[in-house]
Amino acid sequence: MARREERKLLVGLDVGTSKCAAVVGQITPDGEVEIVGRGEHASRGMNRGDVVNIEQTTQAIKRAVENAEHMANCRAQSVYVGISGTHIRSFNSTGVAPVRAGSVSERDVDSVMDAARAIAIPADQKILHVIPQEFVVDGREGIHDPIGMHGVRLEAKVHIVTGSISAAQNIYKCVESCGLKVDKLILQHLASSYATLLPDERDLGVCMVDIGGGTSDIAVFRGGSIRHTAVLPIAGNQVTNDISVAFRTPAPYAEELKVQYGVALPQFAAGHEEIEVRGVGDQPPRRLSRLTLAEVIKPRYEELFRFVRRELHRSEWYELIGGGVVLTGASAQMPGVVELAEQVFELPVRIGMPHNVAGLKDVTRNPAYATAVGLLLYGRQSRPQVARAANQGFGYWMQRAGEWFKGSF
Ligand SMILES: Nc1ncnc2c1ncn2[C@@H]1O[C@H](COP(=O)(O)OP(=O)(O)OP(=O)(O)O)[C@@H](O)[C@H]1O
Numbered sequence: 001m002a003r004r005e006e007r008k009l010l011v012g013l014d015v016g017t018s019k020c021a022a023v024v025g026q027i028t029p030d031g032e033v034e035i036v037g038r039g040e041h042a043s044r045g046m047n048r049g050d051v052v053n054i055e056q057t058t059q060a061i062k063r064a065v066e067n068a069e070h071m072a073n074c075r076a077q078s079v080y081v082g083i084s085g086t087h088i089r090s091f092n093s094t095g096v097a098p099v100r101a102g103s104v105s106e107r108d109v110d111s112v113m114d115a116a117r118a119i120a121i122p123a124d125q126k127i128l129h130v131i132p133q134e135f136v137v138d139g140r141e142g143i144h145d146p147i148g149m150h151g152v153r154l155e156a157k158v159h160i161v162t163g164s165i166s167a168a169q170n171i172y173k174c175v176e177s178c179g180l181k182v183d184k185l186i187l188q189h190l191a192s193s194y195a196t197l198l199p200d201e202r203d204l205g206v207c208m209v210d211i212g213g214g215t216s217d218i219a220v221f222r223g224g225s226i227r228h229t230a231v232l233p234i235a236g237n238q239v240t241n242d243i244s245v246a247f248r249t250p251a252p253y254a255e256e257l258k259v260q261y262g263v264a265l266p267q268f269a270a271g272h273e274e275i276e277v278r279g280v281g282d283q284p285p286r287r288l289s290r291l292t293l294a295e296v297i298k299p300r301y302e303e304l305f306r307f308v309r310r311e312l313h314r315s316e317w318y319e320l321i322g323g324g325v326v327l328t329g330a331s332a333q334m335p336g337v338v339e340l341a342e343q344v345f346e347l348p349v350r351i352g353m354p355h356n357v358a359g360l361k362d363v364t365r366n367p368a369y370a371t372a373v374g375l376l377l378y379g380r381q382s383r384p385q386v387a388r389a390a391n392q393g394f395g396y397w398m399q400r401a402g403e404w405f406k407g408s409f
């Protein structure tokens with residue numbers, strides 16, 4: 001088997017509530033990422049983004065990675081892993097430092113970033129990311145790369161993401177039990193947005209919502225930088241549960257009904273179409289119209305979008321996302337979801353597929369793989385050799401951001 005180093009491979013591992021997905025990306029000579037392997041396994045040891053069963057989560061990771069390795073004909077040694085869950089906290093902060101030698105040096109940037117991250121956080125939380133939004137040199141705002149600029153006062157505006165220490169340690173434990181090293185632990189919504197958002201959307205203002213099984217993860221960008229993140233505990237599993245309760249049918253069958261016949265708006269279901277619904281225990285199956293199924297699904301998606309809209313108003317970003325809303329995650333595949341979201345948000349909405357990668361179509365055309373692909377892209381961008389080659393701009397600061405939070409766990 002080819003060794004990972006010889007082929008320049010990276011592995012992204014999305015440990016989700018519904019599925020554990022691993023993707024192997026090969027870096028081509030011109031620096032692009034080609035997806036050459038993918039593996040997936042049902043995730044039973046997770047609840048709303050949190051590990052609740054170490055053994056089951058370890059097994060799911062093992063299977064997913066093995067399948068991806070098999071397809072890519074390689075052996076993975078380390079992985080970029082995603083983290084999310086209701087324990088994630090995020091906020092903006094600023095730091096100030098003097099410019100020591102007349103023009104801004106890397107040391108000055110390190111000092112100002114240290115100042116920005118010097119904030120009190122709860123004892124059970126650790127900093128996951130300190131992401132630079134912009135720098136201000138002697139009052140001049142909107143600077144993305146301050147190195148070499150003349151001035152006496154440097155200010156950094158950053159977005160800080162923290163997570164529960166024990167939640168992160170549990171992920172480390174599961175991954176390391178599979179004989180793998182964690183390259184980096186990355187916020188899942190940061191990864192998904194990295195895979196799905198376009199540069200002009202990030203500039204103009206956009207809200208990405210990754211609707212998974214256990215959580216819906218929100219990331220707001222504007223001016224090219226991340227401004228706000230949030231995790232909502234409503235997602236696809238609640239929709240399945242509603243179907244199960246409303247039709248008195250077992251959860252696995254409710255899931256099948258949802259994926260096969262579900263629509264988010266009644267007009268997407270022809271009124272006369274009937275489906276057979278299996279009963280609980282020895283109750284006989286019943287026939288129901290697809291329209292009735294839509295009437296159960298719609299309110300839950302609507303509720304989710306209303307929560308997202310409320311979160312955007314609360315954080316005062318609603319008026320500033322001219323680029324609209326991008327929906328991703330497997331639950332974004334429900335027919336009619338874009339139209340329903342447009343009604344609630346009163347903004348343009350689109351589905352975010354992983355972009356900027358070539359290779360396996362069932363990954364690159366599948367919103368369920370946005371996080372796993374984003375982890376890979378983040379990993380590639382944060383590798384020193386890639387970031388230094390660019391030597392400035394987003395890639396460079398991603399790499400620096402990697403160094404700033406390195407060793408947090
Ligand atoms: N074709 C489909 N249409 C609608 N929903 C779907 C479809 N396929 C899968 N889902 C739903 O998507 C959800 C899983 O989404 P996803 O795979 O993105 O979650 P995850 O990443 O494992 O979970 P999380 O991000 O919450 O930790 C499940 O609730 C599943 O029912």
Ligand SMILES: [Mg+2]
Binds near residue numbers: 188
């Ligand atoms: Mg997910």
